[in-house]
Amino acid sequence: MPDVPPAVGWTILALVFLDEILLVVAAWVAADAWGGPFAGVAAALVVVALWATFASPRAPYGGRVARPVTKVLVVLAACGGLAASGHEGAAAALLAFSVVINALGLVPSVSRLPGEVAR
Template sequence: MVVFGWVVLFLVFVDEIAAVTAFGIWGWESSALGVPGWVLVWLLPVLAASTWYWFASPKAPYGGVVVRPVAKVLVFGLATLALWDLDHHSWAVALLVFSVVVNGLAMLPGIRALTADRDSA
C-alpha cells in the first residue's frame, strides 16, 4: 500500500503540472482582453501555481477544509475549460477525469497518512 500511495501522490503532482501547463497553452494560443499571448503564457501559470500554493497545497497558509477543495476545483476546472476553449476536447476530458481519479485516491486514509507521517518527522 505504501508504494501505491507514493505513486498516487506522484500522479497528483503530475496532475498539478498538467493544470499549470494547460493555463500556459491557453495563454499562448489566445489573447484575452487584448493582452498578448507571450504575457499570458507566463502570467496564467504563475497565478495558477500561486493559487495552489496559498490555498490548495498540503501546507497552504490559507487552506482549510472548505478553502482547499474549492481552490482545487477552481484550478482544475479552469484548466479543463481552458483546454476545452481551445477545442482540445479529448485532452480537457482526460484532464478532468485524471484529476478526479487521482485526487480522489489521494483522499484515501492510507495515502493521506503518508503525508501526515512526513510532516511530523
C-alpha cells in the same frame, strides 16, 4: 476502505503532483492560445500562486473549505480553457485524470503518508 500499501500510496501522491503540473501547463497553453505568450506565462503563474496559497498541503490559507474549492476551480478553469482553445480531447482526459487521482489521494492511508515521514 482497506489500507493502501505505502508503495502504491506514494505512487498515487506522485501522480497527484503530476496532475498539478499538468494543470499549470493546461492554463499556460489555454491562455497562450487566447492572449499570446505573455498571457500564457501569466496564467501559469496565477495557477501556481493560487495553488501555493490555498490548495497545497502547507498553504497559508488552505483549510477544510478553501483547499477543495480552490482545487475544483483550478481544475475546471484549466480544463475549460484547454477545451475552449481547441484541445477538447486533452481537456477531457485531464479532467478525468484529475478527478480520479485526487479522489485516490483522499484515501486515508494515502493522505496520511506525508505526515508519517515528517515524524
